[in-house]
Amino acid sequence: MRGSAVRLGLMAAPVAFFAVFFAYPVTAIVGRGLQVDGVWRLGRIGEVLADPDILDVLWFTTWQALASTALTLLIALPAAYVFARLDFPGKQLLRAVVTVPFVLPTVVVGTAFLALLGRGGLLDEVWGLRLDTSVWAILLAHVFFNYAVVVRTVGGLWSQLDPRQEEAARVLGAGRFAAWRRVTLPALVPAVAASALMVFLFTFTSFGVVQILGGPAYSTLEVEIYRQTAQLLDLPTAAVLTLVQFAAVGAILAVHAWTVRRRESALKLVDAARTSRPPRSAGQWTLLGGVLATVVLLILVPLGVLVERSLDGPGGYGFGYYRALRSTGASGGTFLVPPLEAVWNSLEYALVATAVALVVGGLAAAALTRRAGRLVRGFDALLMLPLGVSAVTVGFGFLITLDRPPLDLRTSWILVPLAQALVGVPFVVRTMLPVLRAVDGRLREAAAVLGASPLRAWREVDLPMVRRALLVAAGFAFAVSLGEFGATVFIARPDNPTLPVAVARLLGRAGDLNYGQAMALSTILMVVCAVSLLVLERVRPDRSVSGEF
Amino acid sequence: MLRLDGATVRFGKRAALDAVDLEVADHEIVCVLGPSGSGKSTLLRVVAGLQPADAGRVLLDGRDQRGVPVHRRGVGLMFQDHQLFPQRDVGGNVAFGLRMRGEGKAERARRVGELLEMVGLPGAGRRAVSTLSGGEQQRVALARALAPRRSC
Structure with a gap:
């Protein structure tokens, strides 16, 4: 009895998150497409x-x-x-x-x-x-x-x-x-x-x-x-x-x-x-x-x-395209800010998105850990849906639904990381779940017998074992957030583009300079990702030390 | 003192424990013998609170343990396959129960040294549990179960 109450509690936050930032925008945009004067026209589907x-x-x-x-x-x-x-x-x-x-x-x-x-x-x-x-x-x-x-x-x-x-x-x-x-x-x-x-x-x-x-x-x-x-x-x-x-x-x-x-x-x-x-x-x-x-x-x-x-400029190999990224002028009015600023925007957004995805996905994975019935299986499937629903639809849906009270986020920077976290959550859940489920329940029992409360037992037994999976999950969420394009392109503000959005804008314009700058910016994105991932690979649990962490 | 009054546990139709009465006095050593599947482990799990009894009572020092969660019962238990925490070294395993009781660092170190001495593994505190032989694991599990007790 108490177990299922705990599980429902753990599920509440992820469910709320998905309802507001996923189900609502997607339903709204589908409704807009299929309703004429408030009447559903389902005949369109057959046509x-x-x-x-x-x-x-x-x-x-x-x-x-x-x-x-x-x-x-x-x-x-x-x-x-x-x-x-x-x-x-x-x-x-x-x-x-x-x-x-x-x-x-x-x-x-x-x-x-x-x-x-x-x-x-x-x-x-x-x-x-x-x-x-x-x-x-x-x-x-x-x-x-x-x-x-x-x-x-x-x-x-x-x-x-x-x-x-x-x-x-x-x-x-x-x-x-x-x-x-x-x-x-x-x-x-x-x-x-x-x-x-x-x-x-x-x-x-x-x-x-x-x-x-x-x-x-x-x-x-x-x-x-x-x-x-x-x-x-x-x-x-x-x-x-x-x-x-x-x-x-x-x-x-x-x-x-x-x-x-x-x-x-x-x-x-x-x-x-x-x-x-x-x-x-x-x-x-x-x-x-x-x-x-x-x-x-x-x-x-x-x-x-x-x-x-990215290095192959008109005057032979060099860093010309990279230098051009520091000014707005060279791209002929494509940008309000120097494209290089997209690097910092992307990093900030991705960090916030990773934190959100870890919290939401971690709670969800914890709720799913214990074997359970149909309700939980449905919840499991629900968490995967953002991967299958068109990112274009989600982004466009954000634009038309989250722009008025009670939730007016149109001018808020949080909109971008929220959309990115949505795509990150399934990764967190998928990475955490096999490892969480594989933790032997009797280890928790051993901790309980030695005086650890359920929460403490989770912290002392589960957490150290899943820390590695948690890091992998964080890496995935961070990476997906950095690279997310389909939804971000609709909601990133012109003065705060992310790296992929800036790249796409450059690619969309003619000329060798834009093409070269796009390649240069992509190279930077690639390096940023590689460095972040290397850092992550380094942060490993210290095996020689036991006890406190 | 430990007392069981008509402790009963059923798995489906089968009763693993069928109205078991048992009294164990302080410092008394009791051996429970029986073939596989006769409910020996279930008996221990009921005492520790890992398995709720379908009927009957468990009393420790005269207090009914119904509703007392596992971690507040203060029972020591050794698991059949030891269940040492793989992420902690030997000392970390032995000290676990002491940390849960909020013992200070110095007291933990003293007690760990004492217990490892007792089970014949002096100075093994920093070893990883995965490097232990089966018998050594068993002795560490024993030390871990005894550590939180004041008398041993």
Whole structure:
């Protein structure tokens, strides 16, 4: 009885947050699209869905998301193993490197891949090969983006699984592979499923990448929603598409809940630092080599092209584009403030957004930890929805709903971090939950017997064990906030642009100077993310000290 | 003094404890023997408050423990698989109960040294629990359970 009261209390804050900053704006904008003089016109839904062009968009959105997810898992799962179980110099740096793509604005990634695979790009120059009109460019860019999702989610849990469990299976007569399949794989399934779900949601709702690399031939739902909202001003069609995307994502989440059905069991988690060893066998060296090669080809080359473009000015290589960022004049009235100010705006917004996301997501994850009934499962799915709902819709919804009493935030800076936190919360929950659920309940009992109240037991037992997951969650939330574009572009004020918004504004204008400045600003964003992530990788719990923290 | 009056715990239809009466005097040592699944652990869990009794009473020094949460009962308990806190070293595990009682740092250090001496692990305070053998873990668990008591 008391347990469920505590759970409801923990759920209250996240539910309120989602109601005000998510459900309300999205409902309002869908209502605006589908109501005429206060009367719902649901007939529109049938009309839009009968349109063969829309059906094509729906079909493409689905199969490219499936293909992207499969490809990402195929390429990233070996890397998850390498990061979890192998120890090698430069591992922390490499971990930060693979996370960088995830935080880059989609627009920049699209442009970087265009520069790599498109006309006059690197492949074109070397082999005369162009991929920008094929679906491969989209798929590769999606893998580039989501590699870190799988590596960090799966690898994070994997590194904390006790290797002796496999040894126990070996002693009982299981071969190497059988031991892995019977012992480790089942423990990893929830994390793999969670990361696959994330990748699918991202690629299903992909916007910037497809916008740039898809050309007229390929369009996802999100691109179509943007086109209908911002270009054709066809709000009813956009509203129907938003609902379709919403329904599709809801269906995916339902299937996910049904398949996984709480497979997280109490796992024996150990200190991650103790489970990794330097590579020994030929197979391990091959895997490590393969992962390094993948990282170079898939991540470093596109990022390298980006940096190269930022330095490649009209007068040869130099920092001309970077210098131009310090003044408003050079961009021909695109900005009210020097573009460089976007760096500080972005950092401040992202810090606030991270704090909000950690509080809301942490409470939600704590509420979800204990096994429970249908109500809690529905809550679980609700938390994932912001990933599936069009960011364009959310941003536009913020604009038309939060601009009047009782909640007039139109002129408040808090609007941007709130929108960013919304996207960060699902990451926090997804990262925390497997680890929280895996904490052995009897450790809490042991603490209680020794005199710790429930709250104290949580602080003394759970918190130290989940601190690592908490840091990973904070890193994700921070990164997502820094890179968020779809919603921020609607609500960031002209005198306070964020980095991605400034980049997009520069890319939207013609001329080499704007293009070069966009590349320079993207490079800065990339460096900011890399540095923040490196700092985060450094802040680890001090293992030698016990007791107080 | 510990007393159980008709303590009963049911798991579904099966009764793990069926109206158990038990009296244990101070300084008395009682062994409970029985085959697997006969309710020995359940008995201990009821005393510690980890398992609510469906019927009957648990009294410590004559006071009914109904409604007294686990952490206020002042019962020491060793878990079958020790349940040492993996994030803390040996000393941190032994000192845990003392910290919960608000003992000062010096007193904690003194008591930890004393108990580790007693279980035959002198100077092991800084070792990580994952480096302990099974038997050593058991001895640390014993020291941890005894630490908050004033007499041992």
